[in-house]
Amino acid sequence: MNRTRIVVVGAGFAGLACVRRLQRRLAPGQATITLVTPINHQLYLPLLPQVAAGVLSPQSVAVPLRRVLNRAEIIPGGAVGVDPAARRVIVRQINDQVTVVPYDRLVLTPGSVTRTFDIPGLAEHARGMKTLAEAAHLRDHVITQLDLAAATGDREEQLARLQFVVVGGGYAGTETVTALQRLTASAVRRYPHLDPDLVRWHLVDISPKLMPELGDRLGSSALRVLEKRGIKVSLNVSVANVRDDSVALTDGRRLPTNTLVWTAGVAASPLVGTLGAETQRGRLTVTPEMRLPGHAGIFAVGDAAAVPDLTGGPGAICPPTAQHAQRQGLAVADNIAADLSGLPMRPYRHRNLGLVVDLGGWRAVSKPLGMELTGVPAQAVARGYHLMALRTGSAKTRVLTDWLLNTTAGDDFVRTGFQRNRPATLRDLEYTDAYLTRDQIHALTAQQHTTTGPGSGADTDTSHLA
Numbered sequence: 423m424n425r426t427r428i429v430v431v432g433a434g435f436a437g438l439a440c441v442r443r444l445q446r447r448l449a450p451g452q453a454t455i456t457l458v459t460p461i462n463h464q465l466y467l468p469l470l471p472q473v474a475a476g477v478l479s480p481q482s483v484a485v486p487l488r489r490v491l492n493r494a495e496i497i498p499g500g501a502v503g504v505d506p507a508a509r510r511v512i513v514r515q516i517n518d519q520v521t522v523v524p525y526d527r528l529v530l531t532p533g534s535v536t537r538t539f540d541i542p543g544l545a546e547h548a549r550g551m552k553t554l555a556e557a558a559h560l561r562d563h564v565i566t567q568l569d570l571a572a573a574t575g576d577r578e579e580q581l582a583r584l585q586f587v588v589v590g591g592g593y594a595g596t597e598t599v600t601a602l603q604r605l606t607a608s609a610v611r612r613y614p615h616l617d618p619d620l621v622r623w624h625l626v627d628i629s630p631k632l633m634p635e636l637g638d639r640l641g642s643s644a645l646r647v648l649e650k651r652g653i654k655v656s657l658n659v660s661v662a663n664v665r666d667d668s669v670a671l672t673d674g675r676r677l678p679t680n681t682l683v684w685t686a687g688v689a690a691s692p693l694v695g696t697l698g699a700e701t702q703r704g705r706l707t708v709t710p711e712m713r714l715p716g717h718a719g720i721f722a723v724g725d726a727a728a729v730p731d732l733t734g735g736p737g738a739i740c741p742p743t744a745q746h747a748q749r750q751g752l753a754v755a756d757n758i759a760a761d762l763s764g765l766p767m768r769p770y771r772h773r774n775l776g777l778v779v780d781l782g783g784w785r786a787v788s789k790p791l792g793m794e795l796t797g798v799p800a801q802a803v804a805r806g807y808h809l810m811a812l813r814t815g816s817a818k819t820r821v822l823t824d825w826l827l828n829t830t831a832g833d834d835f836v837r838t839g840f841q842r843n844r845p846a847t848l849r850d851l852e853y854t855d856a857y858l859t860r861d862q863i864h865a866l867t868a869q870q871h872t873t874t875g876p877g878s879g880a881d882t883d884t885s886h887l888a
């Protein structure tokens with residue numbers, strides 16, 4: 423009997439949940455499961471700001487795939503194109519070798535990248551908060567600014583090094599600015615020659631409210647916490663242009679700074695564009711069963727897909743959250759298993775459980791099941807939720823231990839020097855331009871057809887991509 427070849431692209435919240443469920447639902451004789459992923463862990467993104475702040479170690483938020491998968495074959499690389507007509511995925515492995523992978527069922531879960539705009543200087547100077555490398559880089563960069571500011575007598579240089587700008591007043595930006603402000607507030611005490619009042623954090627957002635999804639009361643409560651910590655919040659303001667030593671805002675101010683952290687939303691992975699499929703707000707249009715209309719055998723879930731939200735109003739789509747991505751991953755695996763057994767697929771339906779926002783220390787705001795909490799109760803819910811949601815016992819233990827250690831012993835502000843000379847731009851660390859054009863994809867799949875015939879995987883030389 424021919425086994426069904428199931429290929430899953432991406433090992434985030436959606437992809438890993440999907441592969442684990444497929445392993446359980448399908449017998450080895452029924453299907454092969456292949457996971458395409460450039461990294462060998464699932465990143466628990468909601469705790470990433472705490473990695474940047476040094477509260478958590480990078481390993482604590484990275485669940486190793488080989489600990490939680492037993493049967494799936496892992497291809498270490500990124501999908502750089504899909505040819506739906508030929509039923510093939512083009513994968514660029516982490517050694518740059520290009521492989522053409524055939525599938526019978528394809529589940530796309532490549533998530534999202536930081537959303538940018540056509541603002542002069544942004545691509546060259548902005549840093550993101552979407553990958554472990556970005557968080558580690560940002561931590562090193564911030565501590566580097568303190569070290570260099572302490573070593574110069576030039577007041578203007580000090581001002582630029584000690585002023586930090588975060589753009590995006592959603593939960594990612596708010597958690598990032600609060601976590602990093604706490605880092606510099608503690609670190610500056612170890613620099614007796616630096617004036618602590620020179621260290622300034624800014625949070626900038628084009629919208630009139632912080633985290634509007636939390637509602638007015640919790641949004642205002644979060645704003646008060648930020649202002650009490652000296653974080654300057656500028657609403658109804660955006661960035662006009664960026665230079666290596668300053669950021670110009672649309673209200674006419676130019677802030678001297680060497681640091682712009684850009685968390686102003688996400689855009690679906692550029693892999694989406696290689697399919698030539700229909701999209702909604704840049705995410706792949708899918709049916710409530712998470713299938714791509716008009717492309718037999720392809721499913722998409724998570725941040726990269728516009729999954730209809732059947733609990734919302736007409737035309738509503740699920741927001742890009744971990745909560746939805748993980749549940750969609752499980753639901754799509756169930757649908758594939760049902761389909762292979764000749765049973766009907768079920769539409770995805772999940773009512774939002776709420777949101778938690780860690781503001782550092784004992785401060786948080788959270789809205790579990792519509793209940794509005796602030797302060798210690800909110801923080802207890804936030805941290806309890808993360809501990810529950812982390813996938814393995816070892817990840818939970820590491821995170822809990824890091825929290826205890828950070829509360830009792832504090833941080834040592836070690837700068838690792840890791841990849842000090844890399845640019846750390848979004849393009850560099852989120853690989854936003856690694857993707858192929860449709861012509862390149864067709865050339866590769868056609869070549870594979872003629873040299874090896876359909877149905878067998880084949881390695882192809884990277885020179886075709888030049």
Ligand SMILES: Cc1cc2nc3c(=O)[nH]c(=O)nc-3n(C[C@H](O)[C@H](O)[C@H](O)COP(=O)(O)OP(=O)(O)OC[C@H]3O[C@@H](n4cnc5c(N)ncnc54)[C@H](O)[C@@H]3O)c2cc1C
Nearest residue numbers: 432434435436467468500501533724725742743744745747
């Ligand atoms: C700082 C921050 C805080 C957040 N906090 C919360 C929160 O508190 N609650 C909440 O619900 N959500 C939160 N989110 C959002 C949440 O993390 C995402 O919605 C969720 O991760 C989406 O899951 P996903 O599986 O679609 O994508 P991801 O989890 O991002 O996984 C995508 C995976 O695909 C891989 N990949 C990318 N491109 C390719 C490719 N071409 N080929 C193969 N693999 C690829 C990536 O390496 C990654 O492993 C937060 C996000 C951020 C950035």
